[in-house]
Structures are given as C-alpha cells and as structure tokens.
Amino acid sequence: MTEAQPWRAAALPADAVAVGHVQDAWGVRGWLRIHSLSASGDALRHARRWFLTPPDPSAPRARAFDAFATPVEVSVTQARWHGDVLVAQLDGVDDRNTAERLRGAGIHIARADFPPTNGPDEYYWVDLIGLAVVNRQGVALGVVDDLLSTGPHAVLCVRDDAGGEPLERLIPFVGAYVDAVDLVARRITVDWQPDY
Secondary structure, eight states: OOSOOSOEEOOOOTTEEEEEEEEEEETTTTEEEEEESSSSOHHHHHOSEEEEEOOOTTSTTGGGOOSOSSOEEEEEEEEEEETTEEEEEETTOOSHHHHHTTTTOEEEEEGGGSOOOSSTTOOOHHHHTTOEEEETTOOEEEEEEEEEEOSSSEEEEEEEOTTSSOEEEEEEOSTTTEEEEETTTTEEEESOOTTO
C-alpha cells in the first residue's frame, strides 16, 4: 500500500462468522451502508472489531475494488439502523471516496464478539449448525446443515447421510417440536419421527 490506510492486514479469527457485506458508501463523511445476513444486525451493531474480506471476483462491481487483497481488521466507531438501512462508521474512514473503496467487502466477526443472547431459549443460528438431532426415542435423525427463516419461525434443515442416499428433514424450530438444545453436548432433542 502506498498511502496510509485505516485498516491493517489480519488473519480471520478461527471463530470468524460471515455476517454481511458493505453495500456502498452512505453520505459524504465516510459512512457505509451495510447488508446484514441477519434481520436484527445485532452482531454487527455490537462488535467494535470487524474483519473485512475482498469481494468474490465474480461479484458485481468487484473489478472496482482496490482497497486490499487479503483480510483486514477495522475498528467500528458506530453501527446503527437509520430507518430500514444499517449504516456504520469505521475508524479512519472519513470521506466518501475511502468508503466507496470498501464496496463489496465481506464482513466477518469473531463469534466471541457477538452480544449475549437474551435468554436460555435464544440461539444464534451459527451455534446450531453441525449439531446432531435425535428424537425422544434416541433415534439419530441427522445433523443441522442449515436453517431457513419462514417468517413466523425458523426451520432446521437436518441432513441424514446414514442411509447411503442423503435425506433432508425440515423440522420447525419451535417448542412444539424441539424439546432441548444442548450446545455443550452438541445435540438437539426433538419430537419427530424418522418417517415424517
């Protein structure tokens, strides 16, 4: 880099989670418009340290990206909702030109920097991915591969590779079907039968 930059090269933390990307500059004072992968944007608003990654070269407008070629760490001064737009100010990004150079950058946050959940029955989706799912009878139903948001509630996408042919089960993540989530044991117990 030939000029001083408000970011520094850094490896992604081992517990880094992709949480969004920079959509564009917002205003003339270096603010950024952020696309959050979660509806609340809680992790983005809470964390004071973000790790930015260059955009996928095939992404729209990626050719204009010249800010950095490897992950960098940035300090977040503010991140807040402005109406229905999530905006952020990074330390040292004080003008629109610098902000525009970050367009398309991926945003990662260390899982350790997420805010605590609001109660014992609230979970970050990233913590549920990879958990084994068993029913009340102890029958293994597979592993959480993904979650879907259907509006009123989330749905666990459970992949079962045990029978040779991969099988996907969709289990509503609601109290009527989910008996217990044990993050320490990495297991979810559900009221669900293998043939549902």
